[in-house]
Amino acid sequence: MDWSTLEATDDARARRCATCDREVYLCESDEETMWHAEQGHCIARAIPSSSELPMTVVGEPDADWLRAHRPTASQEEARELTHRERSIGAALDNLRFTKRRCIACGYPVATWWASCRVCGSTEYRDAVGEVLA
Secondary structure, three states: OOHHHOEEOOOOOEEEEOOOOEEEEEOOOHHHHHHHHHOOOEEEOOOOOHHHOOOOOOOOOOHHHHHHOOOOHHHHHHHHHHHHHHHHHHHHHOOOOOOOEEOOOOOEOOOOOOOOOOOOOOOEEOOOOOEEO
16 A cells, blocks of 8 residues: 555554554654554555666666666665565564564564574574573
């Protein structure tokens, strides 16, 4: 869903979804995201639009074309942010399956993952704070 299509509420950081009839909370930080996710709330996070991302090329472009079409710094930033947001989504998908949390970023780390998908750390704690090997 798109945040702009949701019904406004008295709280500027929450909207109502007509499909599921639940509040959706806009999360701008990792801490907000984890807090709302652990409460079982629907959340919204900003991701770059496809127009902000670098072009995907198929085929065999020549060197001159590649030099002329290098991604800009803002496109590279948008690509990194998109990758991070997808990783956060994957981590949150495992919230109900694991108690492991990454020490570095706090997101869930599935027991079958060798490292945190969000930040790459290999240090974890359980949901109550005990450090896990």
